[in-house]
Amino acid sequence: MTRFGATSAEALPPLGVYIHWPFCTAICPYCDFNVHGAHKNNAAVTDWQAAYKAELTHAYALRPGGKSEAGKVETVFFGGGTPSLMPPHLVAAILADIDALWGLADNAEISLEANPVSAPRPHLQALRAAGVTRLSLGVQAFDDDALKALGRTHSAAEAQEAFLAAQDIFDTASFDLIYARPVSGPQQNPEQAVEAGCAAWQRELSAALALSPQHMSLYQLTIEPDTVFHSRAAQGRLAVPHEDMAAALYEATQRLCTAAGLPAYEISNHAIDGHHCRHNSAIWHGGDYVGIGPGAHGRITIDGRKHASMAHKQPQLWLAACLEDGHGWQSLTALSAQEAAEEAVMLGLRLADGVGVQALVQRGVALDPQKLTALKQDGLLAACDDVVQATDKGRLLLDYMIGRLLA
Numbered sequence: 412m413t414r415f416g417a418t419s420a421e422a423l424p425p426l427g428v429y430i431h432w433p434f435c436t437a438i439c440p441y442c443d444f445n446v447h448g449a450h451k452n453n454a455a456v457t458d459w460q461a462a463y464k465a466e467l468t469h470a471y472a473l474r475p476g477g478k479s480e481a482g483k484v485e486t487v488f489f490g491g492g493t494p495s496l497m498p499p500h501l502v503a504a505i506l507a508d509i510d511a512l513w514g515l516a517d518n519a520e521i522s523l524e525a526n527p528v529s530a531p532r533p534h535l536q537a538l539r540a541a542g543v544t545r546l547s548l549g550v551q552a553f554d555d556d557a558l559k560a561l562g563r564t565h566s567a568a569e570a571q572e573a574f575l576a577a578q579d580i581f582d583t584a585s586f587d588l589i590y591a592r593p594v595s596g597p598q599q600n601p602e603q604a605v606e607a608g609c610a611a612w613q614r615e616l617s618a619a620l621a622l623s624p625q626h627m628s629l630y631q632l633t634i635e636p637d638t639v640f641h642s643r644a645a646q647g648r649l650a651v652p653h654e655d656m657a658a659a660l661y662e663a664t665q666r667l668c669t670a671a672g673l674p675a676y677e678i679s680n681h682a683i684d685g686h687h688c689r690h691n692s693a694i695w696h697g698g699d700y701v702g703i704g705p706g707a708h709g710r711i712t713i714d715g716r717k718h719a720s721m722a723h724k725q726p727q728l729w730l731a732a733c734l735e736d737g738h739g740w741q742s743l744t745a746l747s748a749q750e751a752a753e754e755a756v757m758l759g760l761r762l763a764d765g766v767g768v769q770a771l772v773q774r775g776v777a778l779d780p781q782k783l784t785a786l787k788q789d790g791l792l793a794a795c796d797d798v799v800q801a802t803d804k805g806r807l808l809l810d811y812m813i814g815r816l817l818a
């Protein structure tokens with residue numbers, strides 16, 4: 412019995428916890444996450460520890476799990492910002508707090524995002540000892556000129572060294588790369604540009620695959636509003652690849668990764684068998700996740716309805732709210748049926764396997780058969796009755812397709 416009603420742990424979706432650490436040693440010119448310069452963090456580690464514990468306790472009161480196996484936390488994800496800057500004892504204390512509240516499943520996946528600059532081998536070993544099982548390293552490029560253009564403060568060799576250490580230490584090691592990066596050098600005609608861009612990316616990706624990663628996140632560069640790259644692009648000082656180039660790069664990526672045994676299981680995520688990110692996969696399948704830390708958002712089921720939580724973004728404001736009021740959540744709102752449907756379809760269509768029609772129905776989402784048929788006829792959805800699955804063409808036009816499906 413929960414505080415709010417009769418939802419048993421068995422009836423609840425699986426539970427993960429997301430912990431946000433909002434600091435980075437340098438802010439990258441393309442990034443619009445909730446990030447702040449590490450030099451601005453003046454608070455004591457004991458205050459951070461108390462604040463995370465307070466917010467976890469608040470979340471537990473709203474979304475308990477019971478102590479049965481089914482109610483335990485199955486995955487924790489330390490994201491940022493740069494959580495490899497966290498002292499390992501703070502990571503361990505947060506995991507102990509989660510275990511004392513919901514209980515941590517014996518085989519829980521504990522992921523942490525790292526920047527090569529803050530990932531020397533002894534530090535990674537200390538994070539492993541604190542309980543981290545999976546490391547996700549922000550490599551971005553295996554090319555020094557590209558790293559410089561992205562405003563990164565590490566070299567390709569340093570990133571590779573950190574990744575090799577992560578492979579030795581963790582159950583799963585993953586890296587992020589950003590492709591379809593700004594175009595430099597003399598401008599070519601469009602066909603030559605696509606050819607040269609694809610050849611260079613295929614060389615880089617092949618070198619990356621030669622490291623035998625178990626998992627990779629490959630993101631196309633997005634020019635986000637309110638970033639340095641956005642103002643440079645607006646002033647004509649940043650040449651962004653044309654759509655044709657981006658599509659060609661995406662197709663080359665799928666081809667090379669599939670041939671190397673790391674097919675995409677989600678639009679940007681590739682893994683060998685058994686090394687999918689369980690935390691993100693559970694979210695994409697409609698799982699609950701408690702969002703803890705400055706700017707973190709979460710999705711938790713209360714009284715059978717998905718609720719969205721959003722925390723204060725400013726680290727100092729969040730910290731003060733946690734220490735004074737017991738949490739830094741700015742809002743907690745029940746999703747409307749339409750919002751829940753949009754989210755379920757949007758996340759499901761990003762998955763290579765798509766989403767089961769029955770699974771959607773159980774979550775209260777009924778899709779219009781006429782719209783499904785029209786999208787199948789246009790080659791955007793695969794022609795399968797039980798599963799809604801985007802085709803390769805559909806994945807390139809995801810926002811358009813979702814707009815048509817839910818209009």
Ligand SMILES: C[S@@+](CC[C@H](N)C(=O)[O-])C[C@H]1O[C@@H](n2cnc3c(N)ncnc32)[C@H](O)[C@@H]1O
Pocket residue numbers: 435441442443444490491492493524525526527548549550551587588589630631632633634635
């Ligand atoms: C929290 S960061 C990873 C860890 C660490 N902060 C780092 O950058 O090394 C998450 C990832 O998001 C990706 N990312 C951030 N902004 C992006 C953008 N505008 N376009 C594409 N990918 C982006 C990067 O690949 C980055 O590694």
Ligand code: SF4
Pocket residue numbers: 434435436437438439442443444446491492493526549
């Ligand atoms: S990409 Fe990573 S290191 Fe760079 S600002 Fe974003 S979170 Fe920080």
